[in-house]
Amino acid sequence: MAAVAERVVAGAADTFARRHRLRWYEALPWAAAIAGYFAFPDYLALGAQILATIVFALSVDLVLGYGGIVTLGQAAFFGTGAYTAGLLAAHGFGAPVLGLVIAAAAAALVGLVSGVIVLRTHGLTQLMMTLMVAVMLSAVANKANTITGGADGLQGMVVQPVFGLFRFGLYGNTAYFYCLAVLFLCWLAMRRIVHSPFGRSLTGIRENEARMHAIGSPVFVRRLVAYTISAAMAGISGALVAQTTQFVATDALGFERSGNVLIMLLLGGIGQLYGAFIGVPLYMIAQDRFAAIDPVYWYFWIGLLLVLMVMFARGGVLGIVDRIGALIRRRQ
């Protein structure tokens, strides 16, 4: 009897301690990315955009899904990264990896400074504050059109080969694998963060901020760190898009970008790390297909898809998977 009890004891704590171990299904996105490369060689440009946008969605998942910070202004950091990489490449500093690093740092700085103000507010006020930061940056980019090119876009970006070896060519091979490699690194970082005590404490803040204060957690600092990391990741995404398309315009900072990424994340599932990997391809491929089939009303079909999702599939695709899994377990 005692032996049985002991095994149960070890069981619960062991299961808990093993949560961060890799599972087989975590290899699926990467297998799909490699398979996609061979299956759709004509769509590598779209593929690269999808991969870069997954990085963007991951950045939103960190603050929204884990930190519980509702943001409508994530494009502020995406745009900062895009313009930083763009301006660097337009002024002779076209080494892509260096551009990424500097873009991440610039976006992190904007995240840190704006976060100090934004994160002092809550609820609707906070939502509006995040929006304001993006709107203000967008206005600045528009006003400074001699530097940024304004709505017409930044001219004259020259992006050098990756590590001086891999040229960004016409077929998009380099862009695809460049984005895939960066996404992989961002996923590794993100995975490490959400499974760390820091990441768990973010979840605690999302679940019950009052109790986190009451267990002595420096809630504001935790949120600010998360916000800054998230901004850096969004900046990397912006830089990826700028470098692979060799173009940046003010829509990089636009409200539509902040809104769309939320929709993509909702489609996939929020706060589960893999929602971004499902929602982004789903949305962007659907957008591409709908636009081809019905160029005038494609937004209507996206809207219909969303309405159905909200009515019948809360928690996105991952929510559906969870429910099916629970059903199978109950049968057994």
Added chain:
Amino acid sequence: MTGAATPPALETRGLCKSFGALTVASRIDFRLARGARQALIGPNGAGKTSFVNLVTGVLKPSDGRILLDAADITPLSQAQRVKRGIVRTFQITTLFRGLSVLENVTLAVSERLGSGGDIHRAAGSRRHIIDEAYALLERLALHDEALRPVKELAYGRQRLVEIAVALGLAPKVLLLDEPAAGVPSSESGTIVETIERLPADIALLIIEHDMDLVFRLARRITVLVAGQILVEGTPQEIAADARVRQVYLGERAHA
């Protein structure tokens, strides 16, 4: 009162708090001895919750001082006070509802040991933290439900998790805000027993409405009325006090 040689675990001197014209604490001189089993009672709106919020640092006092082990902690933040050992539970269960019972307690232990902000290692690799949290659940007989989300537990069990999270912070002073509130009487016995078995070195202040529970757990009772301490004494003294009967017990009898 215990001897003047040992300072009380917790003390407030001339503690005042008002919101505009509304005074919720008026010159409160309060002492909680080491290892005390004390109750704070008073009618609705007497300022009990405000007092808890002042002591834990949620509210800043308008005037007066708060001392922990004779050290002034008035300027400290809520988080800093928790690190010093002032811990509270909540009248309305305030837990991480979507997370497992073990996770709830692990978060607290992790914050206490200063690794709550650690970003480099997996939480699961901190085995000593998990083991400590689990041992705590065993002590409160919650370990069978360790991996269940808190929201799936019966309310009485959730109230125990509420206490487990607080114990994960190794409190010196523990403020229990109506620990059995909302729990059916069939389950409240477990909560009372749990409180009775708490380590003797923790100074306990129980904020409570339920007089049966107060008289069973407390060796001293402080009566708060309109933001002021009306009287303090042993349960017998309080039960016999005419003023207390009038403002508090009498009011209850009429209700």
